[in-house]
Amino acid sequence: MTRLLACIATGFLTCFAAVGPARSEYPDRPITMIVPFAAGGPTDTVARIVGEQMGKTLGQAVVVENVSGAGGTTGITRGAQSKPDGYTIMMGHMGTHGAAPALYPTLKYDPTKDFAPVGLVAGTAILIIAKKDFPATNLKEFVAYLKKNPDKVNEAHAGVGSVSFTTCTMLQSILGTKTARVAYRGTGPSLNDLVAGQVDFGCDQIVNVVSQVQAGTIKAFAVASPQRSAVLKDVPTTKEAGLPEFQVSAWNAVFAPKDTPKDVMAKLNGALVKALDDGATRTRLLELGSIIPDRAGRSPEALQALVEKEVARWTPILKAAGATVN
C-alpha cells in the first residue's frame, strides 16, 4: 500500500521505472507441448486430448510438437533445457521420468530435480500384445512359444527408456527370455507394424491398443493389472492367465522446466485440473482405458512424489535386468 501511495505522490512514471515493465498476462501466445515420441502413439494421443482442453481454459492453443528419439529422453532433455516461461511444457511418463535414469548413466536431466511438475494426467494399464497370427491362443502358450523359440520372434518397443521397452524388459527378465528387440520412434509406428505382422509382440499402454484389440487386428494375451480393464473385459489379468509376477502399469504427466514462475505453474495446473473434470475430455480418456486421477492425485506435489517413487522403484529392477545403455 505504501508503494502505491508513494507512486501517487511522485507520479506513476517513477513507479513504472521502479517496478520495471509489467509482464503481460500469461499466456499471451500459444504454448508448445513437447511429446517425446512419434505422432499417433499413446503419449501423443493423451497429450492432444488434454492439451486441447487446457488450451481452452488458458485462452491460447497448446500445440503438440513431436520430438522423438532415445526412448523419449531426447524430447524431454529439450524440454528440460527450454526457457522456464510457461511457453514450453512436456508430456512425460513412467519411462522418461521413472526408468530413464537407470537406463542412461549419462542422462542429461534428473527427473526429480530438473522439472516443475504440473500434474498427473492418466494412469495406463500395460498389455502383452502380439500380431494376429502369432502361434499362441493364450498367455501360457505365448510364454511357452517364447521360451522355445527366442530366436524366431522379435519384440517391438519405442526405444530404451520408453514404457514399452521398460515393461517388456521386466517381462523378458521374469521369463528368462532374450528375443530380438526392434526400436521405433514410438508405439504408434510399432503398432502399425504389429498389425501388418512385421513384428511379433510387445508391451504397450492400453490407450494405444484398445481399438486394435477390440477390432481383432492384434491379440492381447493379458493386462498386467490387478483387475481387468472396463474397456477390454475379455482380456484376462496376468494373474488369471498364470503370470502373477508381471504386475506393472504406466502413467502420463505434464511437466514444465524447473524455475517456471509460480503464477504460471498455478495457471498450468489449474487448466489441467479443469481439463480432467471436463466431461468430453473424461469420456475420451476413459474410452481409451485411462485411469483419471482424483483432485488430490493431480497436484504438483503428488506428481513430484510419484516421480521420486518411480525412479527409486525402477532403478534396481532395470539394473538387475542388465538393461542399462552403455
Ligand code: MLT
Ligand atoms: C512408450 O512406449 O513409452 C510409449 O508408448 C511410446 C509412445 O507414446 O509412442
